[in-house]
Amino acid sequence: MPAETSLDDAPAGAAVPAEAVAPLMRGITVLNRLTEAGGTLSPSGLERATGLARATVDRITATLARMGYVRLDGRDVVLAPRLMELGNAYLAALRLPDLLAARADALADELDESVSLAVGDRDGIRFIHQATRRRAMSLSFRIGDLLPAERTAPGPLFASEWTEEDWRGWRARRAADPEDRGFPAVPPRERGGTDGEFEARAAQARSDGWALDDELIEAGLVAVSVPVRDPATGRIACVASVVSHTSRHTAADLRDTLLPRLRSAVADMERALRDAPAARPAPGPQPSGLAAWTGASKQELGREFVESLARGLTVLTAFGEGRAALTLTEVARATGLARATARRALITYEHLGLVVSGPRPAAEPRPAGIPHRVFVLTPRVLSLGFPLLSRTSLPRIAGPHLADLAARVHESASLAVLTGDEIQYTARAAADRVMSVDITVGTRLPAAATSLGRVLLADPETTARGYALLDEEWEEGLRSIAVPVHDRTGRVVAAANVALHAARRTAEECVRDILPELRATAGRIEGEMAVAGRFVRVALH
Ligand code: PHB
Numbered sequence: 031m032p033a034e035t036s037l038d039d040a041p042a043g044a045a046v047p048a049e050a051v052a053p054l055m056r057g058i059t060v061l062n063r064l065t066e067a068g069g070t071l072s073p074s075g076l077e078r079a080t081g082l083a084r085a086t087v088d089r090i091t092a093t094l095a096r097m098g099y100v101r102l103d104g105r106d107v108v109l110a111p112r113l114m115e116l117g118n119a120y121l122a123a124l125r126l127p128d129l130l131a132a133r134a135d136a137l138a139d140e141l142d143e144s145v146s147l148a149v150g151d152r153d154g155i156r157f158i159h160q161a162t163r164r165r166a167m168s169l170s171f172r173i174g175d176l177l178p179a180e181r182t183a184p185g186p187l188f189a190s191e192w193t194e195e196d197w198r199g200w201r202a203r204r205a206a207d208p209e210d211r212g213f214p215a216v217p218p219r220e221r222g223g224t225d226g227e228f229e230a231r232a233a234q235a236r237s238d239g240w241a242l243d244d245e246l247i248e249a250g251l252v253a254v255s256v257p258v259r260d261p262a263t264g265r266i267a268c269v270a271s272v273v274s275h276t277s278r279h280t281a282a283d284l285r286d287t288l289l290p291r292l293r294s295a296v297a298d299m300e301r302a303l304r305d306a307p308a309a310r311p312a313p314g315p316q317p318s319g320l321a322a323w324t325g326a327s328k329q330e331l332g333r334e335f336v337e338s339l340a341r342g343l344t345v346l347t348a349f350g351e352g353r354a355a356l357t358l359t360e361v362a363r364a365t366g367l368a369r370a371t372a373r374r375a376l377i378t379y380e381h382l383g384l385v386v387s388g389p390r391p392a393a394e395p396r397p398a399g400i401p402h403r404v405f406v407l408t409p410r411v412l413s414l415g416f417p418l419l420s421r422t423s424l425p426r427i428a429g430p431h432l433a434d435l436a437a438r439v440h441e442s443a444s445l446a447v448l449t450g451d452e453i454q455y456t457a458r459a460a461a462d463r464v465m466s467v468d469i470t471v472g473t474r475l476p477a478a479a480t481s482l483g484r485v486l487l488a489d490p491e492t493t494a495r496g497y498a499l500l501d502e503e504w505e506e507g508l509r510s511i512a513v514p515v516h517d518r519t520g521r522v523v524a525a526a527n528v529a530l531h532a533a534r535r536t537a538e539e540c541v542r543d544i545l546p547e548l549r550a551t552a553g554r555i556e557g558e559m560a561v562a563g564r565f566v567r568v569a570l571h
Contacts, residue, residue, distance in 0.1 A: 041382075049374045050374070060094065061414050062414070063079040064100065064107065065418060073107060092335065093335055093339050095107075111422060114416055114419050114561050116414050118565060119411065120411040124149070126149075130268070130302060130303075133299050134161045137292070144273040144274075145161045146161070147159040147269070148184045149409050156412060158173060171215060172417040175417045176215060177215060185228075187257045190235050239257070240256045241254070243281070254288060256293055309351050309352035312352060314348050315364060341365070355390055384410050388403070389404070420562070423570070424523065424571065425471070426457075428515075428526070435528070436528075438547055440462060442460050442469075443459045443551070444457065447523070447570055448477060451476065452474045452475060454474050457471060458470065461530075497545055498513075510528065513545070517563060518559065
C-alpha cells in the first residue's frame, strides 16, 4: 500500500534506508501521532493521522498495548505510562539528571525561582530536568519539551558550538517554519527576530559565558542561563537556567542579582561531574525473559502481534546507566536479538534521528580488537510521549487499573492517601452493581476506622500480613480489604482496596478471591509508578 510505504517521521528528508524495519517505523509514527494529538486518538483517528490501513493500525496498537506503551480505553488508543521507559533509557544513559538534579532543585529552593537543565537537540533545546515553582503567572515546560534555540537563553550558548552545517540546518528550518509550528510546546512566534540577531546572540554568549531570554517565548517570561561543561571534553554537557517572570525580575535584574549565584551553582555541578563515580551498568532487559515474552505474546495475540515492532522497541531499552554507548554486538547481547535484527533496528532509529553512531568516546575503554563504532540515544527519544506522560499523578496511573479490578471482581475499588489521621480517597472505580458502596473522590474518613487507613497507618499486625481486612467499619454491613501501594523506593504512598456489602462474600472469600486480584492490581500500579517516577516527581494526589 503506497501510503504505508511512504510513512516517514525522519527529521530531514533523507531517503529511507533499504534495511529500515517498516513495522518499527510505523510503530514510531503511531506513537508520534498520538503524542501530537495529546495522548488519545480513536482507531479511525489514527488511521487518518497516519495514513495506515485500519488492519495495520489495529495490529500496531495491539502490539504497543501488549508492551504497556498504549492502553485501549473503550474505543480509544491512549498513551500509557510505561512508554516513559524509552525516555528513561535516554536520561539514565545521559546521567546528567542523576548527577545534577538535586543541585538544580536546591538552587530553585534557595532562589524561589524555577531552575531547569536543558541539552542541545539539533537546532533546538530540550529539557532534561525541571525544578518548577508553582505560580499563577508562569508557563512551565516539561522534561522532554523541545524549544527553538533562538527563542531561549540556553539556545545561543549551544549555538556557540554549532558547525556551519548546524547553522545551515537552523536557517532552513527558520525559512520553512517561520511561526515555530514544529514546536508545539511554545506559542507561535509573533514578531520574528532576524537570523542575524541570533547569530549575534550566539557570538555574545560565547564571549560572556552566559545568556538571557528577555521575553522571547512569551510576554513576562525571562531566563538567564549558564553552560555546564563536560570536564572530559570541555564541551557543553547541558545548560542550567533560572527562569522568572517580569513581575518579579526583569531580564537585566536576573543578570545582576541571580547570575552570580547561578554561576557558583554551575561550578558546583561541574565539580560533581568531575568527581562522579563511574556509571554502574544497570541491569538491562533480560534476553531470556524477552524471548519468553515474545513467544507468549505471539501465542496469545497471533497475527495481531507485530514481532518486528516489539523487538525493535526493546533495542531502545538496551541503553541506560553505564550502557550509554553500545556496539552492535552489545545491543544484540543485551536484547537477545540476532545481530542482523539488532542492526536493522539501529539503522531504522538512526534514520529517525533517535540514535546516532560514531567512534567510541575516548573517555571509554576500547578493548583491543573490538570494533569501536558505538550507538548512542539522542534527546529526540524524549519526544516519544515523555512530556505528555510526565504530567501524570498516582490517581491517574491507578484509575484504569482500579477500573479493571472493579470489572473483574464486580465490586468497587478505591485508592486513598493519608492526610493527618484521616484518609482521603484519590481514585475510585464503581462496581457494575446497582447496590454498590457509594464514596466519591475527595471523601475523607477517620483512618483508623477503614482498611485503607489501617494499611497507611502501618498498623503492625496489618503490616506483617500485608493487607487489612475490616468488617462493618464506617458503615454497618460493609466489608473491605486493602493493600499498600509503594513508590519506587519501597515507601508506602497509598493504599488500594475493594469494598463490598458483607452479605456478598465472607471474610475468608475476600482473602481467597479478592486479595490476589487486589495485590496484582497494586503491583501494576507500582510498576507504572516506578517507570513514571524514575526522573519525574509523580504527584500523589
Ligand atoms: C525554562 O526552564 O522553562 C526555560 C529556560 C530557558 C528559557 C525559557 C524557559 O529561555
